[in-house]
Amino acid sequence: MVKVAGTFGRSGVHDYILLRASALILLAYTLYLVGFVASSDITYATWSGFFSLTMTKVFSLFALIAMLVHAWIGLWQVLTDYVKCTKLRGALQFLLTSVAFIYVLSGFVILWGV
Amino acid sequence: MNVNFSIYRYNPDVDNKPYMQDASLDVPEGSDMMVLDALILLKEKDATLSFRRSCREGVCGSDGVNINGKNGLACITPLSDVLSKGKIVIRPLPGLPVIRDLVIDMAQFYTQYEKIKPYLITDASKPPAGEFKQSPEERKHLDGLYECILCACCSTSCPSFWWNPEKFIGPAGLLAAYRFLIDSRDSATEERLSNLDDAFSVFRCHGIMNCVSVCPKGLNPTKAIGKIKSMLLQRAI
Numbered sequence: 001m002v003k004v005a006g007t008f009g010r011s012g013v014h015d016y017i018l019l020r021a022s023a024l025i026l027l028a029y030t031l032y033l034v035g036f037v038a039s040s041d042i043t044y045a046t047w048s049g050f051f052s053l054t055m056t057k058v059f060s061l062f063a064l065i066a067m068l069v070h071a072w073i074g075l076w077q078v079l080t081d082y083v084k085c086t087k088l089r090g091a092l093q094f095l096l097t098s099v100a101f102i103y104v105l106s107g108f109v110i111l112w113g114v
Numbered sequence: 115m116n117v118n119f120s121i122y123r124y125n126p127d128v129d130n131k132p133y134m135q136d137a138s139l140d141v142p143e144g145s146d147m148m149v150l151d152a153l154i155l156l157k158e159k160d161a162t163l164s165f166r167r168s169c170r171e172g173v174c175g176s177d178g179v180n181i182n183g184k185n186g187l188a189c190i191t192p193l194s195d196v197l198s199k200g201k202i203v204i205r206p207l208p209g210l211p212v213i214r215d216l217v218i219d220m221a222q223f224y225t226q227y228e229k230i231k232p233y234l235i236t237d238a239s240k241p242p243a244g245e246f247k248q249s250p251e252e253r254k255h256l257d258g259l260y261e262c263i264l265c266a267c268c269s270t271s272c273p274s275f276w277w278n279p280e281k282f283i284g285p286a287g288l289l290a291a292y293r294f295l296i297d298s299r300d301s302a303t304e305e306r307l308s309n310l311d312d313a314f315s316v317f318r319c320h321g322i323m324n325c326v327s328v329c330p331k332g333l334n335p336t337k338a339i340g341k342i343k344s345m346l347l348q349r350a351i
Contacts, residue, residue, distance in 0.1 A: 004313045012317035013350040016343065077318075081277040 006080070006093055008072040015073050022066035029063035032056075051114045064107040071100040115141050117193060119156065121163065122205040125214050132212065134203075141193065149196065149204070150177055150188035153216075165216035172330060175265030179216050180205040185267040185328040207270035209279065222279040223266045223286070229309070230283060230291040235302035252298035259293035259338060261331050262286060268325035268335055274318040281314035285325035285335030288316060292338035295345060307346055316342050 009015035040046050050056055075096050083089040117139045124132035137156050141147065150167055157163045165188070168174040172190035179188050182196050182203050196202050206212050211219040234246075269275045269284035283291065291310060294300050310316050316339060325335040 007313055009313070011311060011350075012313040012315070013311065013346050015313055016317055016347070017351075081274070 004080075006090075007076040008069055015077075018069050019073050022070040025066035026063055026070065029059055029066075032059060048114060051111065057111045057114075060107060060111055061104075064104045068100045068104050072097050075100075115143050117141050117152070117197065118201045119152070120201055120203045121156070121215075122212075123163070123215055124212050125162070125164075146192050146194045148189050149179075149181055149191045149193060149202070152193055152202075153188055153204070163216075164214045173263065175263035178207050178265040178267045178270070178330075180207055185271045187265060187267070187330040190330060207266055209270045209276040210266070218266075218270075220266055223264075223269055223284065226269075226279070226283045226287040227264065227290060229315075230287050230294070231302070231306065231309075232290045232294065234294065234297065234300050235305070236299060237301045241299075246299050248298050255296045255298070256293060258333055259289055259296070262289050262293075262333060263331060265330060267328045267330060271324040271328045272319075273322070273324070274320065278314060278318055282318035283310070283315050285319070285339065288319070288342060289333060289335040289338045292342050295342065303345075304349075307342075307349055310342065311346055311349075316346065319343075 007015055009018050036050055040050075051060075076093060079089050079093055079096075083092060119137045119139065120134045121137055122132060123129070123135045137159070139152055139155055141152075148170075150170055153163070153165055154167075157165075165179065166176040167189065168176040170177075170189045172187050175187070177188040178185060180186075181188070181191055185207055188204075193202070204216065206216045206218045210222060213219050264286060266286060268289075269286045272282075272285055274282050275284040291306065295303055295306055300306075319336070319339045321336055321340070323336045326333075326337075329335070
């Protein structure tokens with residue numbers, strides 16, 4: 001069996017489930033946003049009102065966390081395919097996963113500022 | 115009719131790097147032959163051209179090559195099928211080290227095959243002294259799996275195998291793995307699944323189905339891999 005430490009899940013199965021579950025959450029969130037955009041005129045007031053809903057805040061954070069998990073696993077898979085130098089791969093993984101973390105934290109701060 | 119070929123040539127004892135060599139062959143109008151026949155005729159002209167072949171009827175799996183960018187067995191690919199592009203480009207199967215010309219080193223491929231223990235494992239008490247019988251239904255599960263001839267056309271067309279040939283089992287190995295996982299006579303299902311339960315061995319398959327499109331025996335490794343993934347999932351959830 002191949003041992004790995006760089007990805008988010010604890011095993012291949014765990015990664016597989018998390019990838020698909022996070023993809024479903026992201027799909028649902030996309031539909032939620034598209035539904036809002038399609039059903040109302042976009043003004044500052046409606047946009048701000050939409051994002052002040054607890055539902056939207058929680059769903060946005062949930063989607064951001066799903067994005068973090070999805071990106072962590074997905075990027076690890078892409079990097080282990082294409083970047084063969086371990087130091088470079090480690091550095092890229094650190095950098096890109098950090099960016100994903102920063103998105104989540106930024107989202108948290110921004111949403112609670114609305 | 116003059117048929118033009120462009121053939122990958124590399125003899126590490128003489129050449130600094132591989133090159134493509136043009137060759138042509140006169141094929142009587144209205145007749146056809148297999149790509150392997152053409153290679154054999156070309157070898158008569160230039161005896162240094164190297165390739166593997168044995169049964170010349172798609173059973174042994176020796177002459178897997180890349181013809182016009184698609185992997186296949188030279189012995190069962192008619193020239194007329196690949197002529198449409200004008201020139202027939204023949205390269206070794208991609209992704210594995212080239213020993214010479216169209217001959218590749220298949221050690222990595224066989225190492226992955228070995229990993230899945232391609233033989234029946236049974237409890238010491240279980241195997242009968244005589245025939246080891248299966249019902250027709252149990253036997254039916256092996257159809258579409260046992261026919262693999264290990265030509266490596268599938269695994270060498272798989273990007274996941276190109277990038278991680280030492281960790282990802284590859285479509286051929288996984289097809290064989292499922293063949294033993296589903297065999298009613300095999301009692302090592304748990305042990306086999308445990309050996310596959312990591313992030314690379316099975317889960318590097320992203321289902322792009324190159325393996326299905328090139329398999330000269332018309333088998334479906336992607337489907338078998340999907341079944342293995344389901345077995346691993348059922349065990350984990």
